């Protein structure tokens with residue numbers, strides 16, 4: 001078994017969907033597995049020129065690859081079925097490809113109602129926190145208990161370790177949210193309720209030694225959605241928000257913007273064991289023509305995109321060898 005993992009190194013919305021889409025096209029995977037989160041996530045994918053936003057369903061279905069919602073996730077039954085229908089209408093063979101691990105926990109109407117009252121964290125109000133709370137309190141309900149989900153239910157052990165359909169299982173793990181929102185490593189309590197790191201992927205039934213590549217995804221600036229104050233005072237952040245279309249894919253909320261924080265990034269790289277790093281949205285800073293980042297107690301300003309990239313590469317050269325800067329939403 002081989003598994004590659006895509007992790008977001010900031011606060012979600014760094015473009016994991018694009019990397020997943022790219023790898024699916026080239027990686028000859030047998031499975032794409034979502035390993036954490038629920039419909040709080042919004043994955044924006046451009047497939048053959050058309051824009052799709054999925055919440056639960058991994059991008060494997062765009063390429064005919066079996067797509068699994070792993071046991072680290074929580075699922076909203078209505079949202080899931082709605083997404084299946086939308087993707088079917090768009091012509092994808094969703095019914096045969098999409099699977100849900102039997103032990104996935106379900107987000108109920110009660111969870112949704114409770115989360116809708118949140119004012120403290122600024123959640124996506126998708127019932128995520130209450131669903132995980134009930135899972136850990138051992139009073140949750142799991143996917144196999146729902147009649148509507150029966151056609152999709154799999155046993156994760158059999159699927160990955162005892163499956164006559166595949167000589168070798170090759171997995172692409174697609175994470176949700178990001179390091180800064182991770183329940184343990186993020187800025188608690190302004191976090192989500194799941195494990196967003198590579199550790200969270202392994203929890204879905206894959207032995208650690210099977211992990212091959214860890215693709216870390218970041219942006220050349222940072223964004224965050226939630227109640228804490230995150231945005232800097234520079235007026236340019238408003239321009240970045242417009243140029244970068246920085247509005248939540250799930251809730252439409254404006255994302256707060258700030259410069260790249262190198263210290264946080266280095267921590268996320270180290271803890272996830274990133275060996276392939278992609279910085280997205282270089283085109284956005286080029287459009288607003290301002291290039292800054294934080295490192296230690298300093299803010300650095302560069303004259304050009306080139307200077308900033310060069311500085312970042314130098315700064316990370318003993319940590320990650322394979323660094324890509326991308327300024328195109330359709331390709332790496």
Ligand code: IMP
Nearest residue numbers: 012040041042122123124191192225226
């Ligand atoms: P929850 O995951 O809905 O409980 O929200 C907790 C925090 O994570 C809030 O600050 C949300 O805005 C943030 N969050 C959750 N999912 C995403 C995502 O997919 N992208 C960006 N932020 C997210």
Ligand code: MG
Nearest residue numbers: 013042043249
């Ligand atoms: Mg997103």
